[in-house]
Amino acid sequence: MIITEQKPFEEVVESLQGCKSVFIIGCGSCATAWHTGGETEVKEIAEKLQGVGKTITGWMVVEECCDERKEKRDLRAHAAEVAPADCILVMSCGAGVQTVALLHEDKPVYPGLNALYLARIQRLSKADERCVLCGECILAKTGGICPVATCPKELMNGPCGGYKDGMCEVDPTRECTWISIYKRQEKLGQLDQFAEVKGPKDQTKRHHPRRLDKAAA
Ligand code: SF4
Ligand code: SF4
Incomplete structure (x- = not known):
C-alpha cells in the first residue's frame, strides 16, 4: 500500500488561495484504506474548506485515482460539478494527483496529501516501508x-x-x-x-x- 499523510490544512488553504470554488476527488484505494483520502476524509475537508469561505461544487471518490480509465469514467458522471469549480483538490498520492492534472489542461489541480512510502500494513495504524521500487x-x-x-x-x-x-x-x-x-x-x-x-x-x-x-x- 502507498502510505500517505494529510497536508496541514493551512498548506491546502494556501494552495487554494486563488480559488473560490473547489471540486474534491478522493481515492478509493490506498488513501481510503489508510484513512487519509477516502469518503470520510473528503467530506471532512469539504466542511473545513466551507468554513474558510470556499464553495464546494461537488466531490467524488474514484475507485483508483491513478487509473486514468476509472478517473475518466467517474469524472463523466460529475462533469456538471467539475465545470464551475476554479480548481480541483485531490486526496491521493502524487500519481493520482497527476492523473487528474493531465486530464484537466485548463484547470489547476492541487494535492491534499503527501505520499510517503510503499509499505506492509500490520494494523490500520501501523505500517512500515518495505519496497522502494528499485526495479x-x-x-x-x-x-x-x-x-x-x-x-x-x-x-x-x-x-x-x-x-x-x-x-x-x-x-x-x-x-x-x-x-x-x-x-x-x-x-x-x-x-x-x-x-x-x-x-x-x-x-x-x-x-x-x-x-x-x-x-x-
Ligand atoms: S547493516 Fe544496515 S540495518 Fe544493519 S546496522 Fe548497518 S545500517 Fe543498520
Ligand atoms: S529489492 Fe527492490 S523491488 Fe525488491 S523489495 Fe527491495 S526495493 Fe522492492
Whole structure:
C-alpha cells in the first residue's frame, strides 16, 4: 500500500488561495484504506474548506485515482460539478494527483496529501516501508527481506560494523536488517545465500521516469 499523510490544512488553504470554488476527488484505494483520502476524509475537508469561505461544487471518490480509465469514467458522471469549480483538490498520492492534472489542461489541480512510502500494513495504524521500487528485486537472495528499503545504508552485504546487540546503528529501535536476514536464512537452511557476496545493484534500473507498455513489449 502507498502510505500517505494529510497536508496541514493551512498548506491546502494556501494552495487554494486563488480559488473560490473547489471540486474534491478522493481515492478509493490506498488513501481510503489508510484513512487519509477516502469518503470520510473528503467530506471532512469539504466542511473545513466551507468554513474558510470556499464553495464546494461537488466531490467524488474514484475507485483508483491513478487509473486514468476509472478517473475518466467517474469524472463523466460529475462533469456538471467539475465545470464551475476554479480548481480541483485531490486526496491521493502524487500519481493520482497527476492523473487528474493531465486530464484537466485548463484547470489547476492541487494535492491534499503527501505520499510517503510503499509499505506492509500490520494494523490500520501501523505500517512500515518495505519496497522502494528499485526495479531489480533481490528478495530471492535475501530471505524475502529487503535491504534496499529497510537498511538505512542500503547495504547489499551486511551487517555493517555499527550494529549493536542485533540492533541497527542508525535506528536502534529496530533490528538490523542483516541480522533479520541471517536469522531467517538460518531457519530456511539458506546460509549459503547469506554468505554469497552480492554485487552492487544496477542503478540504471532505478532511473526516472520509468515506463512500461506491455502491449509494445
Ligand atoms: S529489492 Fe527492490 S523491488 Fe525488491 S523489495 Fe527491495 S526495493 Fe522492492
Ligand atoms: S546496522 Fe544493519 S540495518 Fe543498520 S545500517 Fe548497518 S547493516 Fe544496515
